[in-house]
Amino acid sequence: MKNIHQKKLSDETIAQRIRSASESRPPADFVSRVMDGLEPKKLSFWTRVRLWLTEPRSMTFTPVRLIPVVATVAVLLVVGISQFDMLYMPDNGNHPVRFVFRSDAVPASNVAVIGSFNNWQATGAMMQYDRSAGAWVLEMPLPPGNHEYMFLIDGEKFVEDPYAPLGRDDGFGNRNSIIIVDGAYEQAL
Amino acid sequence: MSRLCNWFFPAVVLLSVLLCGGVATAEQVDFEAMAKDAEDCGISSVSVNILETAIHDGKLSGDEAGRLLGHLVEVCSEKLPTVPFEEKMAEGLAKRVAPVAVERVLAAKLEDYRDAKIILTEAGKGDDPSLLVIAGEGLSNGVSTSELQAFASARGENDEKEFLVGMEMLCLLRQAGFDAALVNDTLDTGFESGSLSPDWRYFIRVALVARERGVDNASIMKAARQVLASGGVPGDVSIRLGFTSRNIGRRVN
Amino acid sequence: MDEKRETEIIREVLAGNPGAFEELVRRYQGPVYSLMLRSLGNADDAADLAQEAFARAYTRLETFKFGKRFFPWLYSVSMNVLRDRVRAMGRDFHVYMETDALPAQAENAVDEREAVETRLDGEKAFEVVLRLAPKYREALILRFRYDFTMREIARTLGVSVSGAKMRVGRGLDMVREEFGRNE
Numbered sequence: 001m002k003n004i005h006q007k008k009l010s011d012e013t014i015a016q017r018i019r020s021a022s023e024s025r026p027p028a029d030f031v032s033r034v035m036d037g038l039e040p041k042k043l044s045f046w047t048r049v050r051l052w053l054t055e056p057r058s059m060t061f062t063p064v065r066l067i068p069v070v071a072t073v074a075v076l077l078v079v080g081i082s083q084f085d086m087l088y089m090p091d092n093g094n095h096p097v098r099f100v101f102r103s104d105a106v107p108a109s110n111v112a113v114i115g116s117f118n119n120w121q122a123t124g125a126m127m128q129y130d131r132s133a134g135a136w137v138l139e140m141p142l143p144p145g146n147h148e149y150m151f152l153i154d155g156e157k158f159v160e161d162p163y164a165p166l167g168r169d170d171g172f173g174n175r176n177s178i179i180i181v182d183g184a185y186e187q188a189l
Numbered sequence: 190m191s192r193l194c195n196w197f198f199p200a201v202v203l204l205s206v207l208l209c210g211g212v213a214t215a216e217q218v219d220f221e222a223m224a225k226d227a228e229d230c231g232i233s234s235v236s237v238n239i240l241e242t243a244i245h246d247g248k249l250s251g252d253e254a255g256r257l258l259g260h261l262v263e264v265c266s267e268k269l270p271t272v273p274f275e276e277k278m279a280e281g282l283a284k285r286v287a288p289v290a291v292e293r294v295l296a297a298k299l300e301d302y303r304d305a306k307i308i309l310t311e312a313g314k315g316d317d318p319s320l321l322v323i324a325g326e327g328l329s330n331g332v333s334t335s336e337l338q339a340f341a342s343a344r345g346e347n348d349e350k351e352f353l354v355g356m357e358m359l360c361l362l363r364q365a366g367f368d369a370a371l372v373n374d375t376l377d378t379g380f381e382s383g384s385l386s387p388d389w390r391y392f393i394r395v396a397l398v399a400r401e402r403g404v405d406n407a408s409i410m411k412a413a414r415q416v417l418a419s420g421g422v423p424g425d426v427s428i429r430l431g432f433t434s435r436n437i438g439r440r441v442n
Numbered sequence: 443m444d445e446k447r448e449t450e451i452i453r454e455v456l457a458g459n460p461g462a463f464e465e466l467v468r469r470y471q472g473p474v475y476s477l478m479l480r481s482l483g484n485a486d487d488a489a490d491l492a493q494e495a496f497a498r499a500y501t502r503l504e505t506f507k508f509g510k511r512f513f514p515w516l517y518s519v520s521m522n523v524l525r526d527r528v529r530a531m532g533r534d535f536h537v538y539m540e541t542d543a544l545p546a547q548a549e550n551a552v553d554e555r556e557a558v559e560t561r562l563d564g565e566k567a568f569e570v571v572l573r574l575a576p577k578y579r580e581a582l583i584l585r586f587r588y589d590f591t592m593r594e595i596a597r598t599l600g601v602s603v604s605g606a607k608m609r610v611g612r613g614l615d616m617v618r619e620e621f622g623r624n625e
Contacts, residue, residue, distance in 0.1 A: 009617065009618045009621050009622070014567060014571075014582075014586070014617050016586075017568055017571075018568060018582055018586040018587050021567075021571075021587075023473065023476045023587075024472070024475060024476045024479045024480075024488075025472065025475075026472065026475035026488075026489060026492060027485075030467075030489060030492070030493070031464060031471060033489075033493055034471075034493050034497065035460070035464050035467065038463060038497070038500050039460065040458050040459070040460050041457075041458055041460065043457070051453060051457065114283060116276045119235065119239065119276070119279040120276075120280045120284070121279075121283060144391075146391075165397040165398070165400070165401055166393070166397055168364070169330075170284075171277070171294040171297070171298075172280075172281060172286045172291075180361075180393060180394050181391075182391035182394055218602070222601065222602065222605070226604065226605035226608055229605075229608060229612070230608045230612070259602055259604050260604075262602065262604035262608060263603075263604040265604075265608060266605075266607035266611055267607070267611075
């Protein structure tokens, strides 16, 4: 059991400790060891050219300096982030939802419901044609929350649900339909 | 001077190439390395599998897949909820959107989530992943940062559960086009009477049905305020407006 | 030492004066040696490898791009030297980065005088860092001791920028967890 008074190390503190911790010291003769092993350099032609060109002096044009890209995220100041859970934990609160698609205007050989709840994959989400209703139908258990979806006609055409009261721009130029699954009420929207 | 330019500039270009050690190529992304990062961070293997399958099927190059996965790793590295991003990526791929366009959408979403995180952190609620998703999605779908900010600073001290309900109501109602003032008045009533129970999270359903039945926004919200003031639930709003949730049949006509 | 001075030094070395390199060795011997020591756990090996790192940096100095910081470049060269040594020892470098550091030896290598300070929170926290798997340990040290940018960390460790951010974040979490457990 966690002690509630237990102090949690903040990122700032850890950073500071790392910064100030003592660094191991190399042997006293290290520098001379390194220097003893170095031979004077003989310059290649191109290195000479490069040095000449990059010599700092006023010129009519200056070489482009590459500026290191600095990360913009400040991870440091956020303290004690707990591991996040999956957003929609499948609890026993899955509710059966009925999707209906009428294909009068859009003739179809097969129709699937694809959405955020099935990674937008048609596998396992094929609708059945109900002759009496004159429409394609599929019932699917969904967890509470709002879910985006579309109908996929013949594996290639993406169509909105004309009866969905709420829709949303998908960011790709299409419009998704939204179904809101609420534990308290019948899924009849 | 112009004659000088004829040979000067090509020479300069040649020299620049030599100085910079060759023509710079865009950094190729290593999908395998990215997949490892993804695994380390805790991104679902489903997303990695989707990308691997796409590579296998020739729909994405390794570089494209790596870039997409890189966005997910970035989200994860900032301790933001990855599920909405994973879903968005899957959506883009399923809809055969060009990878560059998917990347753009993911990047924009990340900006929204970063804003959401800042807003929530200021209100002392930056760690809650559910809130981050509600706020992040809200910003992605048209709620303004100023509105969200105003809500968060006004209600930061309130009960956590009520804060969540209130914020979700704000985001969904505003996305559905309900006027800001109406929404805020309603939420104020809810907070004041302490009746923002979890039932109210999806009040939007009742509101949309009412709208379909021809009830105007102002009347809907008025009914909501009345119900909230007396500690009721969204179902009571339907009743007050003249229909019950029971007879909200799915219109298959 | 600012960038301008470093550029001057490098130009001098390239112009044929090896003596100029000494200033850079003196400046960065600590970090390079520390890297080798915590990676190998043995002072003699660490000194050898650190010397090799500087020698290689000297040899490859022509490839250094002016305008970038020298230290991250030197550190990358050092990491490569380390990688080659790990491979020569018959180990896979990736596996090495994933597994835990050699705890006992690395700590013993710290100066005895400093052992007294282990009572302080500061050293304790750093000890925890030293015990992390190299991939996280190095990311934290690069970030907080040497103020590398995420891009520099990414280049040095051979990962993506997001990967670098992730390693820093995870590293912090792991230190926090481990520290809490030992309190």
